[in-house]
Amino acid sequence: MIYLMTRGFSLIELGILEGVFHLTTFVMEIPTGIVADLLGRKPSRLLGRLFFLLSLGIMFWSRSFVLQLLGFMVTAIGYNLESGAGEALLYDSMKELGIETKYKKTAGYNNLIFEGGAVLSFLIGGYFAVHMGYTWVFIPSMVICAVTILLACSLQEPSLTEHEQNRLKKMGWLTALVVQTKESLQVVRERPKIAFLILFSELILMFLTSLFFYLQTYWKNEGWNEFSIGIVLAATASMLFVIYFFITRTTTGTVKEGK
Numbered sequence: 001m002i003y004l005m006t007r008g009f010s011l012i013e014l015g016i017l018e019g020v021f022h023l024t025t026f027v028m029e030i031p032t033g034i035v036a037d038l039l040g041r042k043p044s045r046l047l048g049r050l051f052f053l054l055s056l057g058i059m060f061w062s063r064s065f066v067l068q069l070l071g072f073m074v075t076a077i078g079y080n081l082e083s084g085a086g087e088a089l090l091y092d093s094m095k096e097l098g099i100e101t102k103y104k105k106t107a108g109y110n111n112l113i114f115e116g117g118a119v120l121s122f123l124i125g126g127y128f129a130v131h132m133g134y135t136w137v138f139i140p141s142m143v144i145c146a147v148t149i150l151l152a153c154s155l156q157e158p159s160l161t162e163h164e165q166n167r168l169k170k171m172g173w174l175t176a177l178v179v180q181t182k183e184s185l186q187v188v189r190e191r192p193k194i195a196f197l198i199l200f201s202e203l204i205l206m207f208l209t210s211l212f213f214y215l216q217t218y219w220k221n222e223g224w225n226e227f228s229i230g231i232v233l234a235a236t237a238s239m240l241f242v243i244y245f246f247i248t249r250t251t252t253g254t255v256k257e258g259k
Contacts, residue, residue, distance in 0.1 A: 125230060
């Protein structure tokens with residue numbers, strides 16, 4: 001947000017960009033889920049990484065509001081393609097190996113590493129933005145993203161997903177999309193508690209997301225630099241890191257099938 005503000009975009013334009021991002025996420029959640037089920041978890045993750053790399057390039061080099069809109073839409077689709085696909089790939093792989101009961105602890109370690117990386121990225125990114133310029137924020141991010149694409153190529157699709165892929169291929173893309181949409185709505189109707197939890201959590205996240213994005217520009221206008229803001233955001237990630245650390249230390253339960 002701060003970078004785009006320095007490129008001349010107003011707070012209204014930033015709000016529109018963020019709104020388009022979340023609208024795209026909402027619309028594309030089920031269609032991108034079909035991609036993961038139809039083509040496989042590995043291709044879905046690869047596509048997600050490629051979309052994210054493309055969005056970084058658009059965001060960094062474009063000065064056009066229309067292109068930035070496209071960039072935010074591409075970012076959202078990239079997140080959608082990876083959303084759930086990584087967890088499903090991990091769980092199916094562990095199930096194939098007969099160690100799915102350790103999924104919760106493994107997922108906890110995964111989140112632990114993610115939050116530890118977030119702490120470092122906020123600090124390093126903030127420092128680079130202040131002392132070396134935003135080129136040293138975006139280019140290393142693109143390089144790391146490219147490396148993750150190469151790493152994703154080494155992933156192995158579990159054979160457990162082949163049955164579901166064959167079933168969906170027989171249906172066809174559009175039929176599978178309709179069927180999965182109906183199944184999703186049916187789950188919500190049959191289990192109202194799920195709908196309540198989704199709406200309740202999203203209501204809270206709505207305010208948190210607004211604060212996360214707009215506090216950056218507010219602090220910048222108050223005289224804070226990017227490194228100071230990065231320290232605050234890193235402190236937040238540190239709290240999550242500690243939470244996940246205790247979760248991984250105390251989690252011993254098994255997991256049941258189902259998304």
